[in-house]
Amino acid sequence: MKNPDRKTVSKLEMLPNIGQAIADDLRLIGIQHPKDLMNQDPLVLYKKLAEKTHNYPDPCELDIFISVVEFMQGSEPQPWWKYTQQRKNLLAKKENNQMSYQARPSNMPGKGYESK
Numbered sequence: 001m002k003n004p005d006r007k008t009v010s011k012l013e014m015l016p017n018i019g020q021a022i023a024d025d026l027r028l029i030g031i032q033h034p035k036d037l038m039n040q041d042p043l044v045l046y047k048k049l050a051e052k053t054h055n056y057p058d059p060c061e062l063d064i065f066i067s068v069v070e071f072m073q074g075s076e077p078q079p080w081w082k083y084t085q086q087r088k089n090l091l092a093k094k095e096n097n098q099m100s101y102q103a104r105p106s107n108m109p110g111k112g113y114e115s116k
Helices: 020-028 042-053 059-072 080-102
Strands: none
Touching: 020 042, 020 059, 042 059, 059 080
């Protein structure tokens, strides 16, 4: 498992779980340097990639984004699959939030609904 010094690492490919293909995907969405990953939301990165490619990437790529953002924020390097459950929980939470919004009664004021 790659474990570079966060302060001096200069190439995306030097980060844990990042090979050429994932590095290219990160560059496609504007991440040029490992430090660009600091304070990023992995889900936002994943959605940006989906928008750029007009296709949702494999969900495991979200696991990789989580792993590398966590690493750059100080976590120990972990294999990307250690983040699969975290990804599933994150997506379930987002789904539940969207469902609760969509299930709002039509007589409630709010975005997408008219007040009565």
